[in-house]
Amino acid sequence: MALLLLYIFLLSLPILLLCRRLGTHKQLDAPLPPNPRGIPILGNLHQLGSLPHRSLRTLADKHGPLMLIHLGQVPTLIVSSSEVAREITQNHDLIFSSRPPLKVAETLFYGTLDMAFAPYGEYWRNVRKVCVSHLLSPKMVQSFQYIREEEVAILIDYVSSRGSSVINMSGALMTFSNDYLCRVVSRRFSDDEGRKKMIRRLIQEVSDHIGTFRVGDYIPYLGWVDAFLGLDAQARMTAKEWDDVLEEAIEDKGNKSKGDGVEDFVDVLLNLQKDPNVGFKLTRNSIKALLMNMLAAGTDPPYITLEWAMTELVRNPQVMKRLQDEVREKVKGNLMIREEDLSQMSYLKSVIKEVLRLHPPAPLLVPRELTENCYIKGYEIPGKTRVIVNAWAIGRDPNIWEAPEEFRPERFLNSPLDFKGKEFQFIPFGMGRRMCPGMTFSIAIVELTLANLVSQFEWKLPDGMTIETIDMIEAPGLATRKKQELNLVAKSYSC
Numbered sequence: 001m002a003l004l005l006l007y008i009f010l011l012s013l014p015i016l017l018l019c020r021r022l023g024t025h026k027q028l029d030a031p032l033p034p035n036p037r038g039i040p041i042l043g044n045l046h047q048l049g050s051l052p053h054r055s056l057r058t059l060a061d062k063h064g065p066l067m068l069i070h071l072g073q074v075p076t077l078i079v080s081s082s083e084v085a086r087e088i089t090q091n092h093d094l095i096f097s098s099r100p101p102l103k104v105a106e107t108l109f110y111g112t113l114d115m116a117f118a119p120y121g122e123y124w125r126n127v128r129k130v131c132v133s134h135l136l137s138p139k140m141v142q143s144f145q146y147i148r149e150e151e152v153a154i155l156i157d158y159v160s161s162r163g164s165s166v167i168n169m170s171g172a173l174m175t176f177s178n179d180y181l182c183r184v185v186s187r188r189f190s191d192d193e194g195r196k197k198m199i200r201r202l203i204q205e206v207s208d209h210i211g212t213f214r215v216g217d218y219i220p221y222l223g224w225v226d227a228f229l230g231l232d233a234q235a236r237m238t239a240k241e242w243d244d245v246l247e248e249a250i251e252d253k254g255n256k257s258k259g260d261g262v263e264d265f266v267d268v269l270l271n272l273q274k275d276p277n278v279g280f281k282l283t284r285n286s287i288k289a290l291l292m293n294m295l296a297a298g299t300d301p302p303y304i305t306l307e308w309a310m311t312e313l314v315r316n317p318q319v320m321k322r323l324q325d326e327v328r329e330k331v332k333g334n335l336m337i338r339e340e341d342l343s344q345m346s347y348l349k350s351v352i353k354e355v356l357r358l359h360p361p362a363p364l365l366v367p368r369e370l371t372e373n374c375y376i377k378g379y380e381i382p383g384k385t386r387v388i389v390n391a392w393a394i395g396r397d398p399n400i401w402e403a404p405e406e407f408r409p410e411r412f413l414n415s416p417l418d419f420k421g422k423e424f425q426f427i428p429f430g431m432g433r434r435m436c437p438g439m440t441f442s443i444a445i446v447e448l449t450l451a452n453l454v455s456q457f458e459w460k461l462p463d464g465m466t467i468e469t470i471d472m473i474e475a476p477g478l479a480t481r482k483k484q485e486l487n488l489v490a491k492s493y494s495c
Helices: 002-022 052-063 082-092 103-108 122-135 138-143 145-161 169-185 193-211 224-228 231-254 265-274 284-315 317-331 346-358 391-395 439-456
Strands: 066-071 074-079 374-376 379-381 386-389 457-460 487-492
Touching: 052 066, 052 074, 052 391, 074 082, 082 374, 103 193, 103 231, 122 265, 122 284, 138 439, 145 169, 145 439, 145 487, 169 193, 169 265, 169 284, 169 439, 193 231, 193 284, 224 231, 231 265, 231 284, 265 284, 284 317, 284 346, 284 439, 284 457, 317 346, 317 439, 346 391, 346 439, 439 457
Parallel strands: 074 386
Antiparallel strands: 066 074, 374 379, 457 487
């Protein structure tokens, strides 16, 4: 990365000199937000490091919670406080609701026909309505209860079969989350293990592509570097594989494949395509883009939340004991916890909230783009500025949270704080118009899985490991999975 930035700097020197001769500066009505000093061409790119959410918090500690940096040629507003996040959402949400153009998103998602990366406008409003009302509605989430319970039972059986052997929980939870998503998106995807493995690989490739630094996104006139490095060709190859898989799932519906009476996402979208009351044309490419969104964006949050939850629980035995006491008391010896058992498990819900506070699946919310000039806290923010909200830093703000670096689920007991985007000190699923509509979908599987894992087993670290030696650093990338996989030993609990 450092070597690539040096090459970019050298390649850009002639253009830099020309721009200095010809450049003019627009006069603003108010000052710009504070900004850390950058270097020519690169701006502040070299200061991001491999974990930008941590680097940006360090910069914000010096320059303030509203900070303007330059990522190459792209002015970028960094929001690191709940106060600023609240002002943006309550007073300026509309003009903060678009997305910046990203070439890799255009390549992967059929020209951004998905929901996550589509720019704000009529098309995005229509597809979001489809997702909220049909794919991710409470009724639809409830219809998948039997799938959740079956997949959790499969996971429990797998853990039980390992006996006293060391279990790679990171791998097991990733497989579990992916298998669940495959079943709810398309029955075709869950037909055989080979297809599920391929989808796991493609989901990882999408995450890697989106999280990879691309020169053209920050210094447009050097976009050819991405092609030279093979990044564009690799993204096209992944997109082609995805297209083949999605086409197969759609075509399979035309063959009247055997069903079980419950619609999957492909069923829903194909039915909506024929519905004259939908209000807009839902094209085949739109359907494929949305299905890809559901798989790529739906697998990571449950898996990552469960991975960090199990990590924090084994690091905090007193919390694990209290949680186990609660879930075991509620079920009173039943073999499996079911969803109807969860409603009274207040400590379970507090544990999950605390995990999301410390380890939001996407620490930097998906970038937005400001559509026109606006004023915040006395500063003028020019239109077309990119906006990044550091949800990870807000969740650890010492001005809001007592002992913010400590794992304390009790802080959420008897507290109105929730993750629905209205409490701006706690926004793991985002805020405003662009917040994630899959929150209920993700939480449903996380609650059921975690309750059963802690109820049915006693957990310990492998021999030679201690609480102090557990690596808590995140892996680089868009989502904050653990850098070092979580390995645990499980012993079946008998009441």
